[in-house]
Amino acid sequence: MNADPGDGRHVRLLLGAYVLDALDAEETCRVARHLQLCDGCSRAYVEVAEAAALLALLRTEDFGE
Numbered sequence: 529m530n531a532d533p534g535d536g537r538h539v540r541l542l543l544g545a546y547v548l549d550a551l552d553a554e555e556t557c558r559v560a561r562h563l564q565l566c567d568g569c570s571r572a573y574v575e576v577a578e579a580a581a582l583l584a585l586l587r588t589e590d591f592g593e
């Protein structure tokens with residue numbers, strides 16, 4: 529919470545919903561803008577995106593059961 533880029537709150541808690549495209553337009557815009565400014569959240573976003581892709585894969589593999 530120390531390295532604040534000036535845009536107020538960090539968006540890590542929103543990244544999961546952002547990756548799943550589950551935010552409203554205003555929040556999506558805020559997250560996108562924040563990711564351009566904030567290295568920490570950008571890195572977190574990459575991890576969340578990879579995790580989401582992995583989960584989607586697992587879900588597909590589990591489908592047979």
Ligand SMILES: [Zn+2]
Pocket residue numbers: 533537538539540562566567568569570
């Ligand atoms: Zn941030």
